[in-house]
Amino acid sequence: MNAIYALSFLTAAAAFLFAVYLYFWVKKQKVENSRIEEVSHLIAEGARTFMVREYRSLLYFAVPAAILVFILLPEPIWRGNIIENIQMVVAYAAGTILSAIAGRIGIMVAALANGRAAEGAQKSLKSAFLIGFRGGAVMGLLVVGASLFGIAAILMLFGNPSIILGFSFGASSLALFAKAGGGIFTKTADVAADLTGKVELGIAEDDPRNPAVIADNVGDNVGDVAGMGADLFDSNVAAGTSALVIASTLASSEDAYAMVLCYSLLGLVASMIGIASAKVGKDGNPTRALNSSTYVTTAIYLVLTALATYLIDGFEWRIWIAAATGLLVGVIIGITTDYFTDDTKPIVKRVAKASSSGPAFTILSGISYGFISALPAMIGIAVSALVAYKVAAPLGDGYALFGIAMSAVGMLSIVGMIISNDAYGPIVDNARGLAEMGGLGEETLKVADELDSAGNTVKAVTKGFSISAAGLTVISLLGAFMSEANAVLSDLGKSLIAGFDIMDPTVFFGMLIGASVPAVFSALLIQGVDRNAETMVAEIHRQFNTIPGLKEGKGIPDYNKCIDIATTGALKELVKAGLFAILATFAVGFIGGPASVGGYIAGNIISGLLIAIFMSNAGGLWDNSKKYVEAGNEGGKGSDAHKAAVIGDTVGDPFKDTAGPSINTQITVVSLVASLFVPLFAAFSIF
């Protein structure tokens, strides 16, 4: 066991060092264009402002939460062991802080990489690709390294996996702010910039006269880089945590702990090799470069874990099969997502064609394909859970659930690679904008466009992947919830929970409410974006009316005011949605007790996955249909089909970048709140 701890810390340290190396590599790339340098600086400043404000608001949430955790968890302070309560608070704080640091550094590097990738595109596609990818990889390495380090350290220091739930809850708290808050920020700015710029004035997307343009670029960084990073940190920690909590119930729990940590660290090793090997090949195709490094990582992971399973005593082949199934299913889900959102495939073309009959048909076809696209992912998750369970069950009591948890660990093993791919997208997206603002010429713009398009394609895939991984993770969180509930119930001398029976109406009650929560949560986020965008549009109009010469490009817009509006609004709206989800959990817990909460989590997972996949894919589909029309199809730019496609894209924006991916975090937060507060639900509930 000590060897495994040592290896975990070593691997995490290696990841940090690799990240530092990449940071300096990105930094030493040159920026010569002064306009690009200036705008890069504005973006970095805006991102910094948002994050400082975000972390400050987080304090208002995290400090009371920490106090509650200290008083109540793992057991009320007046009943339990105060040392454990202190450990829990430390774990909670560590989860929040580690995620915050990873996000902060990741964003800083992304902001550095933006401008450098733009200038790299002047030289060659290959070098611009490397700058964008390596800038993103810093985030990937930090996130996975911090997650491994945190889990291993807490387990080693406190020896009790239940404490890691606190770490996981800390990570989720931050993810809720980073993902949902960042998601509202980015779409507020995007929608407001488009409405006033493209629609009202007819100026280009990244025209510097628009006061919202910097906020829009900042949004790409805070929503897509930091938000996605925090989201996957959260999923990754949750997967590890639930595997460890379930492992603690097994006969040979030490072996199981070792296996969880070993598989996680091998995933990080595989991701590092994948990241180091990524480059654009002779064919000059950046999409292929991103995909092939994902496949390389997957293959290496499977080989390394097989080797470890063969060599190490107490590692079980059946668990390896569970983990491998999870990973393979994740890759397959990514491929089916691609089918529904890639503009070289038929679905995007059909939605573009429907647009020529008018916007209502753009919307109807996007919604219906979005719903259909959820089926393969749901089947994939269902099958991997079923296979993992059945294959692991013969190992003994509790192993079946452990199998599911390891399937989630397997699916998330290559997350370092996934984050790198994902952060690449917004970096090259911004690079394109900077290339335009810096006037780097048509040739450079073409290269930047190509890099950007690869980012969009890969983004849809990684989004499908991360939602599915979260799905599998929360299934195992349900197992962790049951373990926690039973520990509490046996302390209280109440009868234990053997499972959650659908025919038990307290369970069914919870399921119906739990299923409604993601729908309402996403609706609140969407309305938040709308309301916030309205405020920003009003501000932009004010600037155009009061700043002399602004429309003609002579005045200087007040970029900061827009960033300020996006920030304040995002945090306000997010709190509303987040509180709703948490209070609903409490309401169900205090009405129906632990059984209801089990049903609630299950209902939440099921409808949450469905809605999240639907929204992400429909949004990606509309976005790429618009791009497909803009590429000259169905009448091209300015045609009626184009107008309809733009409406589809506007509807899809908060779907895919705000609501859809935030549902992940909502599910994890709710599951963790439930696991943490189950002692209270068990002690005080109406039914």
Next chain:
Amino acid sequence: MNAIYALSFLTAAAAFLFAVYLYFWVKKQKVENSRIEEVSHLIAEGARTFMVREYRSLLYFAVPAAILVFILLPEPIWRGNIIENIQMVVAYAAGTILSAIAGRIGIMVAALANGRAAEGAQKSLKSAFLIGFRGGAVMGLLVVGASLFGIAAILMLFGNPSIILGFSFGASSLALFAKAGGGIFTKTADVAADLTGKVELGIAEDDPRNPAVIADNVGDNVGDVAGMGADLFDSNVAAGTSALVIASTLASSEDAYAMVLCYSLLGLVASMIGIASAKVGKDGNPTRALNSSTYVTTAIYLVLTALATYLIDGFEWRIWIAAATGLLVGVIIGITTDYFTDDTKPIVKRVAKASSSGPAFTILSGISYGFISALPAMIGIAVSALVAYKVAAPLGDGYALFGIAMSAVGMLSIVGMIISNDAYGPIVDNARGLAEMGGLGEETLKVADELDSAGNTVKAVTKGFSISAAGLTVISLLGAFMSEANAVLSDLGKSLIAGFDIMDPTVFFGMLIGASVPAVFSALLIQGVDRNAETMVAEIHRQFNTIPGLKEGKGIPDYNKCIDIATTGALKELVKAGLFAILATFAVGFIGGPASVGGYIAGNIISGLLIAIFMSNAGGLWDNSKKYVEAGNEGGKGSDAHKAAVIGDTVGDPFKDTAGPSINTQITVVSLVASLFVPLFAAFSIF
């Protein structure tokens, strides 16, 4: 028990006689305007054509299904008792045929009432209201009478409630065709007529030059009158069936049978009184007239059942409470639905206001409020199931589930009244169109508009009601499924199912797949409407181009061709969606066995309810927002807000009239298929 059978038949007979009386009452109202008579005739003919074709296609489905039922159910013919297989087939055929007859007659009367209500509106609002309402009430009385008669007869003749599952399956088969097929028909015609008429030519909605205008009117009858009737027949039968199946497992099953039948027949009695008492009061407000007769029916039902419970030995007050809770929750859900869709309430106004920022905001606000509107209904269903279960549980083993089933019976008790209200809507809608085509003058149109608006308001409420009732019904169908599964498993000597544990991955597997099915099913229906409307638009263009003088009002359009396209397309598209749902059930059953199917039904119910309520309410919300703008708000007709609101309405049309309400039927069909085929799943499944 014999007294109860006799009373059931007597009540059913009284309902039939009442319906005959109302039929002659409607028939003796005069039609004098020849243009109205002519168009009425075209509509009646079109409806007849559709129904003949529909019933013929149904044969291709029903005959093979009947053969399968005969061979396999309740047990494979080579193993079981052939007499029971014959009984099952008879019940199946009876369910289909009774529903078909009720639908056919209901439509005929509706078609009679259309024109008469239009001319009645010339005289007074009161008399037009009565014609519309009584025309609809024929359908209501027939449906509930036939349902009561069928259930009582089968139970009396065969003495085995499992056979009634066959009856219920027959009703569902028809409902699938009538509701989903009718829903595709009506929206195909509506969308095609709007696109070519209102949008391209700028002519009025009911302009007779448009070749699709008769198909549009036919659609109102076949989709909203016959479809809704078949849907509620299906729910009503399913509620009674599941209550009886569960009753058969109770200690004093005879008392429980008597209670189910007695409560059902009292519901019919209450509805008859409510129908007889409906009239527009001194305030001249038709909405109030419709609502107050619903409340009268509710109150009478509660009093009558309380009386029966007090007087009859073996009737339990706890069961009365369960039934009363179901009914009251149904009424409350109706009221909350109204809040989200009524144009005097704030939500409709907010969506209208969002429309002034463009169509994307119409869509986003409609979708988000649609999602939020699902929450109260889901809570209502959850609470009534929980209360019914807890209140009935102390009566003994199995009574808890019986309580839920009786809660559904209670909610559906006033369904006679609900159908009357609901069928009133399309009748007065068509009356408005006929008044316009017949040139009955501004004053008459104003009266017709007022009647129509009441119909729209009440329709949203009854739709919410019927979806929730279906929700509660299928929860008890899940109980019926478990009873059936255990009967089979004990025959096979396998271990019985005590419940469906979410932590069992075969159950969870089923849940994930089951939850995806309503999403895909509704997507297929929406795509069916789109595809079909495209074909019809092409046909309308052909007619305008080839029939001389058509645009100028001199040529005569070929109305039948459009009806034909709508019919053929509707049946083709519906088969695709229906087969998908049924095959998914088989796939899950043969992979995971009965436990998976239990999870599958639960997942199907939960996501089905959520999506159905979302779609129905969002659709109603968009429709009324458009009307609100047309009434002169946010710039009124022709403004940008109006254009955006029209786009919202077009998206909402297939949501609220095709996909949303068809999901009900999909859930029932799937639950029944599962209950019927559980012997096969238990004998042959992979896991």
